[in-house]
Amino acid sequence: MRATAEHDVEQLRARLNDYMAKHGLRSTEQRRLVTEIFFATEEHLSIEDLLDRVRIEEPKIGYATVYRTLKLLKDCGLAFERHFGDGVSRYEVAWANEHHDHLICVECEKIVEFEDGDIEELQHGVAARLGFTLVRHKLELYGMCADCRAKQ
Amino acid sequence: MRATAEHDVEQLRARLNDYMAKHGLRSTEQRRLVTEIFFATEEHLSIEDLLDRVRIEEPKIGYATVYRTLKLLKDCGLAFERHFGDGVSRYEVAWANEHHDHLICVECEKIVEFEDGDIEELQHGVAARLGFTLVRHKLELYGMCADCRAKQ
């Protein structure tokens, strides 16, 4: 759907450094490691998932550090937190100028991203009709993917 | 938006009794009390909310009973569990033939329900285009309601 090559990691680093400088925060080895691994990931990671990957390179890193780093990324708008109903928070990189929703397979839990301008337009219409100014939305479609349907 | 009068509580009771009979479950006083109070409610209740109401009539009822009763209602499709991001699960009655999504005020947390057939149609289109058979969806719109906008 989207190619990794399009993504401008450099821009994320710049935004992060900006934010840290502005808030008197420091660039530590752990923080760099966690953010780089996170930025290099296409999937929707839980804290544990990310911790596992980080520990391959630096086994001493603790859960709390990953947690706090993701909080930082959330705070400066570089990560989105998602909840797909299984009790754990998952995170994905907030690439600039990109917005998408999720289609989740109820069988194999595969997550596909999509974007649909028509739906978004209708959402604004609904909100306006009820007197709301829309700020954001969450749309998740749950269904069975082609692979799982074939297997049944 | 919808009048209580339209809702057929009798049908819910019947479906519940059916389910319980089919699964060898029993109709206890606590279960009846919890379900009746739940069925009579328009709001999106947390377990605690519901427990508070139930305890007005029967102070001895425990959290676990309400929890387990809601699980039962969820299992037989009479209750939906919702997560609006504040860490607690909220429940609402799954009235037959009714489906709606939510519009939530980011300021006062008011929740308005809506239905939009056009959006749903587009959702099916998106899913089909990506090879999925749509089972259900979750759409939440977050914005500022007219009242809160006026106060600012």
Next chain:
DNA sequence: TTAGGTGCAAACGTTTTGCAACTTG
């Protein structure tokens, strides 16, 4: 040097469960 960061373990808030006593059918 000092404000900020780390890792650990303990605290937290919500959800879930084991169990002995009690009800329902």
Next chain:
DNA sequence: CAAGTTGCAAAACGTTTGCACCTAA
């Protein structure tokens, strides 16, 4: 009476925090 249910309290679960030690600037 057998099987299901209750209420309690404890366990489990993911998340968050206090603190003593460490490190970037």
